[in-house]
Structures are given as C-alpha cells and as structure tokens.
Amino acid sequence: MKSFNERCYEILRKVPKGKVTTYKEIARGLGTKSYRAVGNAMNKNPRGFLNKGDVPCHRVIGSDGNLVGFAHGLKKKAEMLRKEGIKIKEGKIDLKKYGFKFR
Template sequence: MKHDPLTVFTTWQGPMGAMTLAATPRGLSGVWFDGQRHGPDRSAWRHDPDHPVLRQAIEQLTQYFAGQRQHFELPLDLSMGTPFQQQVWQALLGIAPGATTSYGRLSAAIGKPAAVRALGAAVGRNPMSVVVPCHRVLGSDGSLTGYAGGLDRKTALLSLEGATLV
C-alpha cells in the first residue's frame, strides 16, 4: 500500500488492545490493532497525538467500545488502496452495525460475483479496523473466518454490536 508522505500517527490503548491510528491531510487513513497482519510501517510518519482527526477518531472509538456509538463520523482517506480495494472498502461501510454478510454476497453486491477471492484479499487488507467494518464479513456458512486483528477480536466486535452468530 502506498501511504501519503504527510501521514501522521498516534497510538491509543483501547479495550481490545493497543492501536495505531493514522491520518493524512484528507482524513483518517488507518486504524490497526498492534501486531495485526498487514499492519503499517510507521517509521516515516510523524507522531502527532494532537492531530484533530486522530483525536476525533479516539473519541469516537471510545464511544463505540462503550456501546454509545454505532456509526463513525470521520473524514476517511482510503486512497492508499487500489481502485478495487477502495470499492470493497466502500462496500464494507454499507454493512449496518449488528448485521453481517458473506464474502460471496459482498462480491455480488459490488457487481463482481466471480471475484470472491480477490474481494477476500481486499477485505483482509482493510487499513481501518473497526471504522471500516470488515469484521462484519463471515464465511458463506456464517462461520467466523479470517480477521487481521484475530478471531477473538472479531467475535468481540460482533458481540458488542449485537450481531447474531451461528
């Protein structure tokens, strides 16, 4: 993934573990659990815990984890992905809190029913855990499948949202 050279970051200790949050001049560009697959190399980024978008993101994540918020109201910068990844990440934003979908249904919803594997790879590379809700995508049989932050976190996020799991 290509990241904006003006990316700034901060870290936050959330209820599910430490997280790194990143922003560009266009908006929030990343939310990762520390140690998750496909995490960022933040060595070229400037640490800026006072950045307004990062502060707003932490405030909204705090509300989300406390059960006081279901939707995030943040400017998002998804430009680091390919056009296909960006299309998938935008589609993830359409999955309502407490709802789930399958990789196949999501692939069909974006008009690419044969691209299930590519869609799964794009979901796995989602740079904004929690905010862009890739945790709401399940296997075709309703099973919990891959989550870069770990299946325990995926289960906890879905439970927090009141999703019914099989």
C-alpha cells in the same frame, strides 16, 4: 479510478450496525464473482483489519456464517461482533438473522 479494494469498503459501509455480510455477498454487490479477490483486497488493506474510518471489516464473515480471517484473530472479531449486538453461536453467526444482503 478507485481500486477494487476501495469498492469493497464502500459496499461494506452499507452494512448497518448489528448486521453482518459475507464475502460472497460483497462480491455479488460489486458485480463480480470472486469472493477471493475481496478477501485478498482486505488482507492487503492499507490500514489493517479494523475500521479505517467507517469500514467495519469485522462485519464480514464467511458464507456459512463462520468467521474467517486471521489479522486480529477470530476471537477478537467474535467479541467485537457480539458487542454490536450479534449473538455468536460457537464461533458462528446466524446469517438468517444478521445476514445483510445487497441489491
């Protein structure tokens, strides 16, 4: 039985490079409505914030396209995403362009 947290990773793995997803979408993909549980799971993450193998935790952002998270700092996160080919707008991401949706 995989933990909720592991399920988050799996769905997150489905996000293609150069795209981002929101906690909301992940929760929806998991069939739950709790975005919080997703974020919480990531926080208590066994490895940390960065890829634990294949899980691009840095590709997860807020529902408004705003970066959320504290682990490594939003700044670093933004830089990382920019390197992936995502243009960040004043700390925000264009969900219209880069937002990846499940289901």
